[in-house]
Amino acid sequence: MQNIRNIAIIAHVDHGKTTLVDKILHSTNVFRENQDTGDLIMDNNDQERERGITIFSKNVSVEYKGVKINVIDTPGHADFGGEVERVLKMADGVILLVDAFEGPMPQTRFVLHKALQLGLKPLVVINKVDKPNCRPDEVHDAVFELFFNLDATEEQLEFPTFYGSSKQGWFNTENVPTEDISPLLDGILEHVPAPEVSEGSLQIQITSLDYSSFLGRIAVGKVARGTIKEGQWVALVKPDRSITKQKVKELFTFEGLGKKKTNEVNAGDICAVVGMDKFQIGDTIADAENPEALANIKIDEPTMNMSFGINNSPFFGKDGKFVTSRHLVERLEAELEKNLALRVEPTDDSNTYLVYGRGIMHLSVLIETMRREGYELTVGQPQVIIKEIDGEKCEPYETLVIDVPQDYASKAIDLVTQRKGDLLIMEAKGESQHLEFDIPSRGLIGLRSQMLTATAGEAVMAHRFSEYKPLKGKIPGRLAGVLISKDQGVSTPYSIDKLQDRGKFFIDPGEEVYTGMIIGEHSRDNDLVVNVVEAKKLNNIRAAGKDDSNAIAPKINMSLEECMEYIQGDECIEVTPNFIRLRKIFLKEEDRKRQQKVLEAK
Known part of the structure; x- marks a missing residue:
């Protein structure tokens, strides 16, 4: 048991967690000397690399001085707090990473509070001391004050502090550049306790899920007590205390960036179990004869919801593979299994569901993932939960x-x-x-x-x-109205050029539009219906002046998150694999006027 350390790395977004994990992997010789690994090895998801943030927590295992160190890389953005809360259950200590200039930020406080409540032993790493204007001593005092405000115990307040730079690849206790990060790795062995193991029968809490096209669904968790063996019969205990007997087909432990097949895993180590079915995060794998469940994982409640519905625009089915409400609900149910901070509720409309999440980024990552998988859907304005x-x-x-x-x-x-x-x-x-x-x-x-x-x-x-x-009073929303397409067709340079004084456009000439689609922002505070598909009338007389199409201003490009923040209550976003379009919920102008009268009558 003395040969294992389980440690989670927590920090605010962009403070250098993933870069630190890279350096730990390199300094413990996980890779060959001539192997080209690139940067941000752990951020292997497309969206993570594009956004430059960690979204999903991941496990990696390294060996240092004969001790196996299981490192858990966690997200730094508050919207993915649900990921952090459950994976901290696998750790016995935490590295709190803080930027030497910015100091403790909101997410630092949030995640540290969770770690201290679980009684984890903290190590503080003040990163980026090579930056200009950095203030490591002030930041150290701010971190101590934060620990004190979060009711840390006497033992937790005596945290060791390391200074350094993940990018340059050095850390030590004195804020003087050294050769490598070995002082930090020595500090992990010295200060992080080996896993505490209580006597008793088998207990593993499933804290994350993995999937393999060859092996199927895989349960990942730390063995809290006992030993799990290949081919063993175990009990799967649900949060409602219902029990099913199942057989373990294969067992894996983590080694480097991958997994290593094994016959048995002892208490304290993190393992992956293959062969079980109908399990979810929070379930307990227990002894078949004397099943005892571990306490349920508590996750903070969602604060925001959005409506997810099928795409019912005139361009329905042109772009995506999965377009029906059956496809939509199956995908949302699959997401619920691994995304603990998410909730889904049906509405009066069988084609629409209310999806609850932690924030706009939490929901937008789900929408973006579905879009890339080939789904077409319509999402409404984000609403906070009252x-x-x-x-x-x-x-x-x-x-x-x-x-x-x-x-x-x-x-x-x-x-x-x-x-x-x-x-x-x-x-x-x-x-x-x-x-x-x-x-x-x-x-x-x-x-x-x-x-x-x-x-x-x-x-x-x-x-x-x-x-x-x-509840506070009304908060001002968008100041400007929108430009709405009058007809369906292809936008022309002639029409857009003539309408440029009316506002800024979200489309370029030659793009397909439909009635009720939002194609730009009006220069005034009211909505305006315009015709952008009208072509220039041709005659047999050559025009004296040249075409003005080259004077058209470039369109405004908005990301999915910006679209979600932009729309109002009577608008929605059409999301398909290749397009993100804004539109009115009621496409016809007379329907919108009728709806407005109904709302005014209320």
Whole structure:
């Protein structure tokens, strides 16, 4: 048992977790000397590489001085907190990684709180000390204060601190460059305890799922006590305490970036179990004769929902493979098995479902994944979840942190206060201003794009859920109206050129449009129906002037998240494998007017 260490790496997004895991893999000779591995080895999902963030937690195992170290790389974004909460159950210690300039950020606090509650032994790593304007000593004091505020025990407060740079590949306790990261690896062996094992029969809690086209579904978890063997009969205990007897066909432990087949796994190690069925995250694999369940995994509640429905636009079925409501519900049910922070509820319309998640990024990653798999769907405006507490309507509030150059601080404060945010902290941090707000989650929808525009792209924003508080008044939404297509067809340069003074376009000439599709942003606050498919009338007289099509401004490109933040209650997004289109829910203008009268009558 002394030869295993299970450690999770936690940090705020972009503080260097995945780069640190890369260095651990290289320094423990997982790869051949001449092997080209590239950067960010653990971020092997397409979306993770494109977005530059970790979305899914992953296990990797290395050997150092005869000790097996199971390293768990966790997401840093608050929307993927559900991933972090369950994988921390496999760890006996945590490396808290903090940027030497930014210091502890909202997600640092959120994840650290979870780790301290589980009684894990922390090591603090202050990363990026090679950056200009870094302040490692101030950051160390801020981390200690954070530990104290989170009610850390005396033992947890005596955390060892390492300074260094993941990028340059060195860490030690003195903030002086060294050859490699071996001081940090020695610190893991010294300070992280070996797994505690209690006497008794077999217990493994399934904390993540894997899939192989050859082996099928695979259950992953830490052996809490006992020993599991290949070919053994075990009991699968559900959260409702129902029990089924099943047989273990194959067993694997983690080795390097892959898995290694084994005959048995002892308590304290992390293993992958093959051959069982109908298991879910949170279930317990227990002894067949004396099954004892472990405590259920508690995951924080979702704070936002969106409607997911089939694509019912005129372009339905042109682009995707999976287009029916049966395809949609099967895919959502499959996602529920591994995405614990997600919830799905049916609505009155059999073709539409309400999907609950942690935030816009949490939901957008799911939509983007489905889009790449060949699904066509329509998603509505994100809505926060309103709860009734002690007879009063309450909404979720978040702690918002903004670091912005001092010249733009007043603009940032103005934008947030317009959205019912209250300024809590304002202090200088190097050459920038550090602002902290308490803001309703509703106020965050659409704030990022406005903030980046107002601060010339200089603002760094982060937020995390804090608590439910009484509902605040109306929050101003989008200031401008939209341009809506009048007819179906192909947009022409002639029409778009003549309409440029009406607003900015989301389409280029030559793109297919349909009635009710949103094709641009109006320069005023009302919606305007325009004809962009009208062609230039031709006659047999040559025009004196040249065609003006080369004067057309380029279209505005919006990402899926930006579209989700942009739309209003009467609008939705059509998502297909190759296109993201904005549209009105009611495509015909007379239907929209009729609906408006119904709403006004209410």
